[in-house]
Amino acid sequence: MSENPLLAPIHGITLEDYSAACAKIGSGLSEEEVAKALGVELPVWQEANLLWPERMKQDATYHIITLFGQYFGEADQHPKFLNLKPAVSAEGTGNIDKIKADKDFYQELEVARQVAYEYGLDGAQWIMDNYGIPVGDFQIAASKWSDQIHQDIQANYAGYNQQQDAYRTKYQQLFAAAQGGNLADDISF
Amino acid sequence: MSQEENKRTLTYLERLKQKAATQENYGGEVVKEDAKMKVRDCPECGAGRAYQHGLTACAYCGFVFMDVKLTDGVHIKKENNS
């Protein structure tokens, strides 16, 4: 059985290595720190960082990108990154753990982040300012909860939508209040 | 359109613009850095890394710079393995 050539390591950096490294960069590590953790120098990491996405672009089966998402979600368990922690506040650490352990907390903050953009804010920065959670950890949580959320939608579509709408309304009100209301608040039928 | 409504719109726009222009963007501002040259000598014996001896190990003392097998990349090729 021949192996998929698209999955072969690039400069010794496997897809698992690459995916975890991307997650860690999203969590606050620099490219230099990530290269060092993988045991390579910056030029080697940067070539892998160019070439792994090329493999994904060439793969019409979406297999590589699916695996990337899965390994991204498992970044916290990757042996080469276990001892590396980006600088995060104590409150941040608590919230980072919480979005990965509490599905409702993750879903609510995911909606909050999206609604923030609809009000002209940098949603990712808003989450960072208010919860100390970096984007990379959000994406790790998204990957972890993906299957469970799909099951929830299948099992109870109406219930899922209701919950999402409730979160949206809450944050729309929050952000609208912060900007002095929505522009058309004074117009009613 | 009334003066009152016009003021409402303009106030909203001004606040939106200010927020957009001044808020911190996630990831920070892009710091414009110049090109530069660096070198990594062998930390064990101080020798420089010569092209014909490859990138991954020191030709003189065997110190391993990178414990990986380089493949054919963009500029880095298999030949660059020590």
Added chain:
Amino acid sequence: MFSLFQKKYNNPALLEKIRETQERWFTFLGKLEARMEEMSTAAIPELRDLFNQDNDPYKRAHGHMLQGLLGQINQMRHKANEAREENIFCFVSAAEATLPAITSNAGQEYHNALYAFRMACSDRYHLFDEKLNHHITLLQKAAGEQDLEAIYREELTIFENIRDKFSCKQCGGNITIPQMFFIATYVNCPFCKTQNTFMPSTGAQLVLHQARSLAEQRTAHLLHAYEESVPKNETLYKQYLRAMFDEWNKIVPDMAGENEKFYQRLLNDHLINKLK
């Protein structure tokens, strides 16, 4: 006779309510449109200014302001949808339930009135929706595009000026950078043969990120020709795609090999979609 046993349905209050509700609906949508147009008209020059004054290569400030404006337009759309649900749909359902069967003559005038009301309200809503979409497009296009060609040419000039000004970190000998690099790259000293590491400037790194966008800008007229063709002329698409990739490869020649594989993928995907 059939008609002797049917009382003619008479409800002038309902007709008045229909007329009044329609008028309120038109007025309501008119007010939302006026507010939206006022916002959009005032915002367009602001978006342009913000884009042009922003030194951020990713133009994030402009992006956030645009999203905020689109968010408000969607709020208005949401408001209209809710009002439609509560005041038009519910009203029509409730009113129809009180009328004699549509198959009889008795309530014919009222069924017709409700039907005309529904159509008028629906048409007015579609007009509102079109206006929103029109302004969404205006706002999205307000700032225009970055002059990627000028940015690229500047980087080429900067590179020509610096390429022979580097020294080997080991022996001090002069190193000329052989070509424009966009990522950290090993460069050999011609004198002592030491491997140095060349770190490109932020500007050079951005050329790589913006390469495809620049290639798309250069070939936009070819894509436009394909999109305007009726029926769709697939030869025009292939011409555009090949030309775009050729431009892309001119900007970052080191990625040409990988780009070719991606080109094949895009071509295949496009052909598969056409066969569906």
